[in-house]
Amino acid sequence: MADNKPLRLWGGRFEGAPSDALTRLSVSVQFDWRLAPYDLLASRAHARVLHRAGLLTQDELDRMLRALDDLDRACRSGEFRPTVADEDVHTALERGLLERLGSLGGKLRAGRSRNDQIATDLRLYLRDHVRTIVSRVVELETALINQAEQHADTPAPGMTHLQHAQPISFGHQLLAHVHALARDVDRFRDWDKRAAVCPLGSGALAGSSLPLDPAAVAAELGFDAPAPNSMDAVADRDFAAEFLFCAAMLGVHISRLGEEIVLWASQEFRWIEVDDAYATGSSIMPQKKNPDVAELARGKSGRLIGSLMSLLTTLKGLPLTYNRDLQEDKEPVFDAVDTLLLVLPAMAGMVATMRVNTARLEASAPDGFALATDLAELLVRRGVPFREAHEAVGHLVVYCQVNDKDFGDLTDEELAKVSPHFAADAAGLPEGTPSVRDVLSVRGALAARSAYGGTAPDRVREQVAALREIVDEQAAWANSES
CATH class of the missing domain: 1.10.275.10 (Fumarase/aspartase (N-terminal domain))
Incomplete structure (x- = not known):
């Protein structure tokens, strides 16, 4: 400009310049x-x-x-x-x-104001970037599905309270993470429907007296409709807060997967080995191999949760319509986008390249009397009320602990001594009822859990096929235009 004064989009009524502060x-x-x-x-x-x-x-x-x-x-x-x-x-x-x-x-x-401009710009930015984020989630889902398909028949210890509970297919556990991630994608896609409202044309807060066409602007920019209320249009940051919730929930799911990988890679578990490309060493201990990607992913979830809390706190006391506090909406959103686009590719690469110790998993699957529930359910099939069956198997566990034995080490006489329900010749058994020995098999326990959603290898393979279809459809959405 001729006078070289800084350009301001306001100031006609001001005689002096703003202070440096x-x-x-x-x-x-x-x-x-x-x-x-x-x-x-x-x-x-x-x-x-x-x-x-x-x-x-x-x-x-x-x-x-x-x-x-x-x-x-x-x-x-x-x-x-x-x-x-x-x-x-x-x-x-x-x-x-x-x-x-x-x-x-x-x-x-x-006919426009920075108020409706920024609300429009931020929606456009997020609707564009959410598709990139979903593409990266799809890569992580695909890596997990590929590993699960390879390990549908791999027995593993299933845990509750981080204690051995029941044998499972390791593929089943990997797919549990895919289902969580698929819900995250559903949330982002559902968010996009609500974010597809265009504020441009709302002006500062009351619309414009000029003969503008908000519907035409909305259509050109890929929105479904113009904002129906100009005051709400410039004040609304629900779309930003909801995006941050979706991002935080995704971060939590990534963190849970990261936590399990940290455990699985430890000397105590030794279920997997992380590829060298996704691990680091120690500056003092030459033997160390640290699962840093999983740890960083776990840590980054705190940033995502913090971004959500930051914006919600900013919004909670604001009167309508625009307030300068809303300048604080962008940095949490940008940080969340940047964080996810850093973490997701690294996690996908780590999962895709990790090596699974199938022998270790199968050997530890029955540890901790993990077949106890199968024994109790055997007694139920023999007509024993579950309450009594539960108690009988509990006594059997105590007997094994006292005598330093596992279920498979017990003789028929010992089984019958603990409870007559375990006797091989228990009276009145329906024809074809399996014996105690028949159910003391990890692979048999897996195959028996063949109900919908169960851990039987056949059900796991069905999950793999169904999830591949879901993920393919998610990828198609991510590659579509908003």
């Missing part, structure tokens, strides 16, 4: 600059609406669109950058437009 507190361009492509996209749509309203001639529109395209190119190449004097992304871009168009550039501000 206010300027430093107000500036946001250092983090909201990443919204520049979305602001320019919305500016093109707004320019076309101004033209249809008779507020720009065809020549002015053509010049405006060429200047916006040139500014977009300059922003992407780094030729045009914000300066320390630019308050925010909107100020920087208007400066760039004025440099290219002179006073014509100032016409673009008609």
